[in-house]
Amino acid sequence: MDLDKLMSKHLTRYFDGSKTIPEETLQQLLRFLRSAPSSVNVQPNHFYVLSTEAGKRKLATNLGERFQDNAEKVMNASHAMILTTRTEVPEEHMDAVFAKEREDGRFPDPATQVLWESMTRDFLNIRNTKYQDLNHWMEKQTYMALGMTMMAAAELGIDATPLEGFDRDTVDEAFGIRETGYTTTVLMALGYPDPAKVYGTPISRFHPDRLFTFL
Ligand SMILES: Cc1cc2nc3c(=O)[nH]c(=O)nc-3n(C[C@H](O)[C@H](O)[C@H](O)COP(=O)(O)O)c2cc1C
Incomplete structure (x- = not known):
C-alpha cells in the first residue's frame, strides 16, 4: 500500500461506471471485512452488497x-x-456469538470461555444501564469496520467512499432492514475512479499542531 499516495488523495466522488471489481478481489475484501474485530466480539453487523443494476x-x-x-x-x-x-x-444474538466462539475453539479451554461469557454479559449490562449507549457503541464498531475496509480496499487497488448522505428511514424501508432487527448506519461505494474527474487539488486538513499533543 502506498501510504504517501493515499494520504494525498481525495476520496472518489466520480466512479467509472464501466469498471467492475473482479469477483475474487471482491471476495477477498469481504473476507477481510468479516474478520474485522468488534468490542467483546459482539459482531453487531449485517452487510448488504449490491452489485446488480437493480x-x-x-x-x-x-x-x-x-x-x-x-x-x-x-x-x-x-x-x-x-x-x-x-x-x-437480544439474548439470542449473544448465544449465537458464544456458540460460534465455542465451535471455532476461540479459547484454549471451556473454563476460559465461561469466564469470558460472564464478563461480556456484564460489559453489555453496563453499556445498557450505566452508559445507556448500546446503539451508539455498536455503531462505533460499524465505523471501525468501515475504516478498516477502506484501507483494505486501497490495498486491493479499489476506491472506497463512505456515504453518510442518505435518509436512514427510506433506505431501511426499501430493503426491509428494520424488521430484521438492524438499521442502516452508513453506506460505502466501491469501484474505480473516472480518470476524467479525479480532483488534482491538494487535500485540506488542519495543521499538525492542532491535531497532536506530544508529551
Ligand atoms: C464517514 C464519511 C461520510 C461521507 N459521506 C459522504 C457523502 O455522503 N457524499 C459525499 O460526496 N462524500 C462523502 N464523504 C466524503 C467527505 O465529504 C470528504 O472525504 C471530505 O470532505 C474531505 O474531502 P477529500 O476526501 O476530498 O479530502 C464522506 C466521508 C466520510 C469519512
Whole structure:
C-alpha cells in the first residue's frame, strides 16, 4: 500500500461506471471485512452488497430527497454496500456469538470461555444501564469496520467512499432492514475512479499542531 499516495488523495466522488471489481478481489475484501474485530466480539453487523443494476438502483432511488447527489455515486460504483447495525442485543444474538466462539475453539479451554461469557454479559449490562449507549457503541464498531475496509480496499487497488448522505428511514424501508432487527448506519461505494474527474487539488486538513499533543 502506498501510504504517501493515499494520504494525498481525495476520496472518489466520480466512479467509472464501466469498471467492475473482479469477483475474487471482491471476495477477498469481504473476507477481510468479516474478520474485522468488534468490542467483546459482539459482531453487531449485517452487510448488504449490491452489485446488480437493480440492487444499486433500489438504493439510489431511496436515498431520500435531500441526498440525490449520491445517487450517481451509487450507480457508477462497481458495488455499493449498506452497512447495518443491530438496534438491540437480544439474548439470542449473544448465544449465537458464544456458540460460534465455542465451535471455532476461540479459547484454549471451556473454563476460559465461561469466564469470558460472564464478563461480556456484564460489559453489555453496563453499556445498557450505566452508559445507556448500546446503539451508539455498536455503531462505533460499524465505523471501525468501515475504516478498516477502506484501507483494505486501497490495498486491493479499489476506491472506497463512505456515504453518510442518505435518509436512514427510506433506505431501511426499501430493503426491509428494520424488521430484521438492524438499521442502516452508513453506506460505502466501491469501484474505480473516472480518470476524467479525479480532483488534482491538494487535500485540506488542519495543521499538525492542532491535531497532536506530544508529551
Ligand atoms: C464517514 C464519511 C461520510 C461521507 N459521506 C459522504 C457523502 O455522503 N457524499 C459525499 O460526496 N462524500 C462523502 N464523504 C466524503 C467527505 O465529504 C470528504 O472525504 C471530505 O470532505 C474531505 O474531502 P477529500 O476526501 O476530498 O479530502 C464522506 C466521508 C466520510 C469519512
